[in-house]
Amino acid sequence: MLSNVLNALTSSPNSKLSHVTLQTGSKHYVGPLFDPILSTQLSPHDSPFIEDYPRLPLPNFYYNVEDILASYSKSFTYSIHRPSIFLGVSTRSYFNIPLTLAVYALVCKHQNYPFRYFGNKFSWEHFWDMTNARVIAEQHVWASVTDKAKNEAFNCTNGDVFTWKMMWKLLCDTFDVEFVPFDEKEKFDIVEFMKDKGEVWDKIVEENGLYKTKMEEMTCFGALDTILKLEVQHVLSMTKSREFGFHEYANTPKSITEWAHRLRQMKILP
Template identity: 55%
Template sequence: MATMQHASVALVVGVTGMAGLSIAQALKSPTAEGGPWLVYGAARRPKPTWFPSSTVDHFLTFDAVNSDDTNATLSPLSTKITHVFWVAIQVGLDEKDNINTNSVMLSNVLKVLTAHRPIKLRHITLQTGTSQYVGPCHFTGPSDAAQHEPPFHEEMGRLPYPNFYHALEDVVKSYSSYFSYTIHRPSIIIGASCRSVYNALLTLAVYAEICKHENTPFRYPGTKYTWKNFSDMSDTRVLAEQHVWGAVNEKARNEAFNCTNGDVFTWKRMWGVLSEEFGVEFELLDEEGELFDLVEEMKDKGQMWDKIVEEKGLVKTKLEEITCFAAIQYVMRFDFQLVSSMNISKEFGFFGYVDSFKSVRFWIGKLREMNIIP
């Protein structure tokens, strides 16, 4: 396929993650804005067996932390790539580590793509998240530390804690004389992949399968507050649609946008949907009992998951690589409603939405189609 036929040439960095996969699929849609697109998908590891070959035109493997590897891989493309979709993440031991590693990754890629004149790169979409408003998961400061009040909106200033999202924004903005950008802030991301660091749905699916295997109750690991109050989430199809929209609409350039499904849910009702889909008994929260510690409960379940994978003939995965028990438990113990406003996004002309309960059912189906869960 000749690059000259395409006015828009995309590089999706982090293409095997939930968001990256959906972005690549959105770009290859015949109705994609700004298309037809030639799509390069990039990941740190080789293409997994469940990744559809038709999703990208070219699959690249390189380590963005390594400047030499990045340069060798991307230099031949520096006169072709017009748009970067940044959905890559490496999680370190603490927020300082996150800042250093992720900043280096993004800087290495942008240095290569702006090394030759004239610069072909016109736009980068940067995915961050609602940690912008509540502080990073690694934050262990006082319980009364500064925090924004929901619903969260894009004009809210940065909280006074280290946050690698801030560092990534600063890297992108330092190149604003060369190309435009949009920043996309999803909530709890719902999609299908076993290559995403924070995959709430896959984590809950694995937990449910272990419960079934051991004949133990599928207990909610959160608080009475989150059980009954509102939260939102972000379907990767909506997120991908917003990335592409932001990449090609002049009105959106150099703006930040929240991205959620456009509705809210309670975990009480969602737990019922999950129980039904995973085939486990719906377990009401014991509002007077002690908090259930999911992290402690799952810490020694690696061999159990290996057994399930073997018995069910699933894609070979390791429990510690596909789950984020600490992160999902952290979210389920918030003392505020995790709700972001989509008003600015609508004012700028983006109206993507999906029903969150239908979204969860859809992506559970996809995880099964991909043979990641039974």
């Protein structure tokens, strides 16, 4: 698909295409997390993840699209952008992790279930980062108009870190649910728990006069369960971006509350 688009855009002698930005993500450093076979062979890089780390010895769609883009370097310049966990407003993004957690919290509140953490002890205690949608959008624009950023790859995060223990407390405050300390002895399958909660979400939508959404279209419990069971500190280095002149940032905890407020204004969350 990418090749077809680029062929069409560059085939005309009057083409004015000068720069293309490509957005991939942190699987560049971790590997094919969601492949049922290859995920058992993961050997992620040490964190913080750095842009010039060598590619991992496993098939990765991100590598393929980067190579396609680089093959057009005589026709236009390009930049590659690698965000972390995404934080933004959307009702139908598959990897919509914050919205997935919001739906889970609200279902627990509605049904009086405990809002339990379903990752492992490692992810609960170690550092992670996120990427505000505004910050990644500004990085795309910056790279498009900054000469020394052309034909380069850049990580993009908010610039701070958090632990899921800290984030869980913040989510509890944001959605008015009781904080439950993580207990690694207590096994909890989030996918199994949420698989029949679509009707509960429908009731929440109806009772609160919300924008009509379906839980299955706005959550990714299977993917999130996989991510939160990683035993790697999910932190991307922002040093290269800073050295090249990109200095935008976001306060992640503040972004969470602002994001929730925005979704309430849009009548997506109660």
